[in-house]
Amino acid sequence: MDTEPIRFDTKIAVLLREDLEPWQRLNVTAFLVSGLGSRLPELVGEPYEDADGVAYLPMFRQPVLVFQGTKETLKAAHARALTRALPRAVFTADLFGTGNDRDNRAAVRAVPTADLDLVGLAVHGPRNAVDKALKGARMHP
Secondary structure (H helix, E strand, O other), X not given: OOOOOOOOOEEEEEEEEOOOOHHHHHHHHHHHHHHXXXXXXXXXXXXXXXXXXXXXXXXXXXXXXXXXXXXXXXXXXXXXXXXXXXXXXXXXXXXXXXXXXXXXXXXXXXXXXXXXXXXXXXXXEEHHHHHHHOOOOEEOO
């Protein structure tokens, strides 16, 4: 059995706008990371099982780091993620007013990229590329 710690050359990061309410931070984070897991199956590890043999769903195989920043920080991070072609998920302020997946997608589709009112962004990629994309953000407290 290998006991060496596993090191990752990639990073999963979520950037939240700092003015969100606590419930919004949790909701946005959950939605954003679900997008990464659905498109990047290699991020998901093996299923879990407890000592009694009860099975549990697999989760990401590496930590998700959560950051926060201003509206401007989020906009700049989004632009850098696009130029670096990082896999990404977005959550806009409009999504707080919708009630279903179809309306969520329509709300994002209705707004040009430069005008998106971003409240959250999730990215995955090489550590240095993610760090550069999130420049100016700080770890969530």
